[in-house]
Amino acid sequence: MEIKTNQATKNRPEGNRVIDAPYVFIDIPRFVEQLKNEKSWEKNDRNGITVFKSSGMTMVITALKSGAVLNHQRMEEFFTLQVMQGEIQTETDGKIIQSIQGQIAVFHPNIAHTILALSDSVLMMTTYVCP
Known part of the structure; x- marks a missing residue:
């Protein structure tokens, strides 16, 4: 299996990280701290980082400020x-469903949904394709 990495960018100079390999360990507290210390968090109402990405699955940690809205129209x-x-x-x-720390929602393909942060929040969002 080919190991995939993300490369550093101007906005994320310490961005080099493995995002796909036979196994990937994800340090969630470290990524959350990183997100909240980046300039993007200061300037915007959200900041996110892809922590795993393969041909069929993507995992993103997203920090949202209170009031931020994510509008997902019919994800495939x-x-x-x-x-x-x-x-x-x-x-x-x-x-309308409210969710707090420790709760998970699962959506089948093509189900539109809108997410509103009622407080500063951190989400783990995963998309995946079933064979």
């Missing part, structure tokens, strides 16, 4: 959303 993949810190509100299919 399965989607999971784990609240790691804070509180969010998800609107989907005419329903």
Whole structure:
């Protein structure tokens, strides 16, 4: 298996990291600290980092400031959303659901949803394609 890495960028100079290999260990607290210490967090209402990416699955840790909105229109993949810190509100299919730390939501493909951060929050979002 080919090992894939992300390269450093101007906005993320310490960005070199393995994102796909036979095994990938993810230090969530370190990534959350990194997100909240970057200039993007100071300037914007969100900041995110891809921590795993293969041909069928992507995992992203996203920090949201209170009031930030993520509008996902009909994603083609399965989607999971784990609240790691804070509180969010998800609107989907005419329903509004509030979620707090430790809760997970799972969406089948093509289910539109909108996420509102009710407080500063950290989410682990995963998309994956089922064979």
